[in-house]
Amino acid sequence: MMSYAGMLVFEKKLSWLLSILTASAGVTAGITLSYWIGYWLGKPFIAKYGHRFHMGAEQMERLTVWFEKYGDKLLFIAYFIPGIRHITGYFCGVTRMPFRRYAIYAYSGAVFWVSLFISLGKVLGPKWETYHSTVNRYLIIFAIASGLLFLLYNLMKKYKYRIIAFLLDLVSGGVRQVQSLGKAKYAILASFAVFLLLLSVMFGMIQDFVAKEFGQFDEVIYYLVLMIIGSRWHDRMEDFLQIGSIYLHASVIALTFVVIRFKGNNKLLELLFLCWTTAGGVVLNEGLRMVFHRTGPVSSEYGFPIMNTFPSEDTFTAVTVLGFCVFLILRHYSQAIIHLFMIAAAFLLCLLLGISLIYFHLQYPSDVAAGYVFGGVWVSLNVFMLEVRRKLQRSRVSIA
Template identity: 35%
Template sequence: MSYLITLFEQHSYLILFIGIFLELMALPISGELLMSYAGYFVYQGKMNYFLALLMVFLSGGLGITVTYWIGKAGGYKLIEKYGKYIHLGPERFKKTAAWFERSGSKLLVFAYFIPGIRHFTGYISGISKMPFRKFIIPAYIGAFLWGVCFITLGKVLGPQWKSFHQAAGKYLIVFLIGLAVLLVGYFAFRFYKVQIKEFFIHLLKRLLERLKTIRAAEIFLIILTLVLIGMVSLMLGLAQDYLYNEFTQFNEIAEYMVHSVVYMSWMKGFLVFQPLYALSSIIALTIIRIWIKGRNRVLEYLLLFVPILGVRLFHESVIQIFHSLQRFGFLGKFHSANFPDLNGMIMITIYGTCLFLLVRHSKRNYITITIPIIGLFQLIGLAIANIALTNVLPSDIAGGYVYGSVWIFFNFLLFEMLRLVLEKY
């Protein structure tokens, strides 16, 4: 690989083209490394961004097309005779082919991002006799997106490329999966807006009707329990990373990406939701809403104030547990004394509890959907603004949000169980 990097510095476009082509022929070459290195060259002004993208698109398209026709011409006998040389034996072929059959041609778009799959995509598509017209469009779209992502990644990381490219690539794949889900949702809504709207309105009406019954309340408790279990699992995972000081790379990448890519000056406006007057306003609005609703006021006010007043005590308990664990064997110095971030815990506790109570008492379907989404974007915006403008570590904010979520969902479950008991007796 070092020899290829040396050649790359002398013949950038040619090596990029040949390297991507050979990787898709199933040779052991790292296409992500070449593309992100090309992005680094773009940052240095040694390569043109659009020409680099064109090289990846052409070589990726050519490579996957050649392997498609090889697979179609050779058929399954190709796997039996030569599959072992490219780590694609009959058993692995059957598993991957079954995955392709279940997912259809749309998997071709994302197969480039899956190590161990992209090398065989063309062969499997050809051997499976997938129609070429069905194969070509998603395969070429995937090649283009693959190039855009990793060349842009190298360009964005710039001087930090050598330190971050491997880890950032992992986070980028997670981001791409999330982006793909959002894009699919957007286009589905764009083309099936009426049907989706009618479906969700009907679903929400049925859910709201069923929530009025005891059985529905029990289902609601099960959902809260599952969410709480998921958040506790995430909390324990973060605790393990904290105790073993494994947040360093995450913090470096997150801070660099926020300062270089994500943060924009207008995001400073999110900090308006952080002062005491903003928190007092949402609490006051919730108090008024509960009073107007007039049902189970005492229970609702307890659900509002117990999490808010108890969050500092919960935070202090977590800190004490970490210090105790340090005394009993975790002797290294923790990377931060502020994990989990108290401010993050307070933000998610107050906004999460208030929004939960506002939605819980709303009969309007659009409020049930829009308020949680707005709250989520608000908390994300607050996290980005704090990382960009203050000294708080990304891992501390993430910890604050996760530990705060555990705290409020524990209270939601506790008080909803109490509500169920009161309604029965």
């Protein structure tokens, strides 16, 4: 329904802003009503009839505790999961979630959901009917992935010492001094979690590639990039292509060498891993592209397709070089502003490079996305191995 309203906006039959405001008002009215129905009628109904569908007092207590911890976050994500979004308001009322807390997450999620789908309908126009199933599919995947990531974060937060101890036992054969890890414990745990998450995404992408299921995804993303950016950004897109140049990467690597040289505590280890990660990434990407052997799109810039584009050499290398170098540099700086700036800059540079590759039709969007994911797997694996190796060296020194 929201996407259809967006299509009417595309046809100039409705106002974009007025459509968002009206739809948001309708959605918020509905979820407010469902909350108060659950609040006033839910508990008496469950107390009387809950045993018929296995919802007794004990189960209700567990549900209440769970919603107190995670219910507000679920509200925002649930809009993208059909079926779930229709019952979250009711259960928030049943569990007596404070209305102010409920309203903040539920209303902001409603506005975001409405704005997104109306805007997609506006951008895609009459092609929405062709692409809506693909868009919905990936939005649902995104919502589920966000939920899993949130769950993983909370599990890590709750059981971080147990997880760290297990990982260290696994890789070091008995290093158990978790409390003495300092910075390493966060780097080890975070890098391993990111590695597992991206590894699962990577296997999913390989499965989709083998099954040739990227067709509509590539078409939708390419169309969206052209519609949103347009011809006015052509020159800027050419500039963004230079982010993938060897000169920029060499400059970043050189800067990292300088930082390690003057601030590194374990210079040789960090330099070895820097060389291994960057050089090994080039070899790995070359091998992967030869294995998948995908012919790229026919670019209007060149007039012929580029061979072996999956995963993208450009985004894989950018993620590898920028990601690992930024990690090494930030390892030696504690200022939050430096961390925020460098992470945001690396993320933005990688994103702009990928958009420019899609804009000029040099690579398929799935090639670009695969470059991000495969590169992320490689970087997170090497960060994990570096920090474990660093800890093992310190442990041997302290024992000696």
